[in-house]
Amino acid sequence: MIKDLSQKQKAVRFCVATGMIPYMEVVVRYVADVADAQSDISDVDVLGLRATGLQPQKKVIFDCKTQNKVSAINRALWATGLLKLIGGSEGYVILNKPAPEGHRLAANSLGIRVTSEKLFDEFGKSTSPSYFEGSTYLDNLAAWEWIHGISKANANLEELVSFLLNDAPLSKDATAGFRNLISRMRRAEGELDAGKSPHLTLWGLMLCETLRFLSEICTEFQHIFDPAMEKSKFESLLRNFIWGGKESYLIRNKLHSALRSNKSEEEAGTFELPGWPRFIEMTRGFLDAPHLISSSILPLKDLSFRLLCEPSELADKRIKIELTANSRVRQFILSANKYLGNLSPHFRECADHYNKIITTF
């Protein structure tokens, strides 16, 4: 059950208005947990991610509190710690009433903006017309509840859903994050049902995370990329890059060969990322404009939530503007959709559905 609803909706709308990708109720875990059972540390009410473009990725947290159990500065101090733990750069603590000026200034010096719901509202309105109610589907709490609830209906999807909602946005290594995403998708491939709207929304979220990871991967890879590069050179560089370095790839390849020969399979072949030939083409295409990959994520996430909501004219208009904001938005979405769709026959229906949405919306 999501609490402090109105504040969270406003935080989500603020994210959308300022071009950040919103995530709700993100569970924070410590990756190096040593216990047998992983324990949750805390949660972020709303997390906003500005995907990598010309600037590196930025994480912003929103802490929404309607009750006054803890003082403003204490909330700010807690938020500072959380920010540090997840590698965020800015935080907002939204309270019912304004905090004393001293608390606000002290918090500000730590990168935490302590504000009241009313002041936050004013601030939001002044940033962009997209802050107004009805301009996004992402503030629809029922839709968020549906997605959070998918794993309750099908436990086999729990790992994938949890990754998309919690681990992916907090992942600090884009290449590892991307590999984890593909691995989880493959594990859940037989569970996806394109006939169910929440599952289609889930597909949209997979696409969004793929694009977000690739926005970071491609902007970094661009520094070693030359458009005149031949396929063999490009392929070798990309392979080593995506596996976190040559050494890391070689170890995996050796393990792969050893496992295969142990199972007495005749031809082990080389170890590759699933859908490798298509991945090479997709990445090469993205490298024509790597800084624009990030612009495709927000309208896509909104479109995937639209499947669970009543259509809104205002939101549709905004999404249309963002989909045509530059010549790469739809192209990159379609390209990533084609790559993921070809990974398994189980994915094809979802990919076809999105292909239709993007080309007809």
Add this chain to the structure above:
Amino acid sequence: MKPSLISNLHKAEFAHDIQVGLARKSVPEFDQLPIIGFAGKLALNIRGLGEIDGQVLRQVADHFFDIPAGLLSPVLEVLAEVEHVQLIKEGKTIKKVIPDVPNFSSVYDGLGQYLGTITLTEHEELAIAVLSELKTKPEKRDALFNRLGAEAPSFRRIESVTNEGGLVIPKRAKGQDILISPYYFADGFDELAKQAASGGARNIAKVLEILKKAQGWPLSLIIARGEINGTKLSAAEIATLHELVADGVLKPPSLSVQKTGTKEHFVFTPSPGQGRLTGAAREIFERSMALVAAVRKGQLLPENYRVKYPVALLSKLRSQKWIGASTEAAAQYSNLVSLRVGRLNKVKENWYRFELIDTPENLQAVDNAISMFQDGEPIFSGVNEEARLALQRDETYIQSLVSATKLRESERPVLDAEARRQYDQLLLDY
């Protein structure tokens, strides 16, 4: 007509060549071929671009690629079928085109596969077969006609169509009709025709094929050893090569060898014709040949020290823009200085460092030279940069380009009264 042995991929490539030649000429006998040809041309030019506005594409395609607006839709549908584009439509109108042309495989792969699913007309098959034969050599008309086993009216029609499109020209030599493709051979048509008439067509094809694998090989070495890079040539083939050089069909750049005091010629396959290489590209091609010749000299006829890895040397020139000083440099690179590819800087007595003049044309020339070592031919991207720029702008940009061209066409110098009088006088006196 006999069944064709040409692969679908090559058919798609020839479709492109035919369409470049024919440009706007409509051939009623051709059905799918122009569409495949246009599709290849368009795919090459939109590779790597973002979403394109349908209206802009219509105008750019008409202005730069000679694709009539009415044919653009079927062309795009073919590209969509081979998954090189995605189309965003409103009703039947194509509003946006989203390119998805693969970067690391030929655009003709997909189009070739598409060709495999359709049936070409007899005339289309014949046009491809004729061009395929004439790509590597000139040919006697009657021999070609018999070999292809075509119907006489169809063959005559294809002759006339390809002739009008500047793809094939007929020549008379030794009382025989010879067909040559100016698309693949730039000049020396009479000499080529003469060779073909004397039954040398096969020899020409063989010599050019071997030469393609060893561009810029020194002529004296070929004659002395009777081979090109390890491939033996027969006496007749060497005689053919000799004549091709003497007649100016192969125009070899020359460099002087100090040791022997002689001028050495470096042999290349003929320059591609106007359809493939125009204006500035031709000059770049000449520079590439000079670069290859210079490196070949160092590799095969060094004064003292041999160039061991030609491609590595050129790649170094490409990346660091100079080649380390040596005593060989002056003799080796002097041609490149006169072609404005680079400068020779004296480091000490007899030691010169070759420095590339860093312009896009020279970089392209180095890339071409590397490609000539590796693939036997320079890089023909077939990409029109001006068109690509127009595709990324809005409609007003292409409209201004189109109207500027129209203005150029209508601006004919008008003779003033005095000039007209003198002109008339001249005609009367003649």
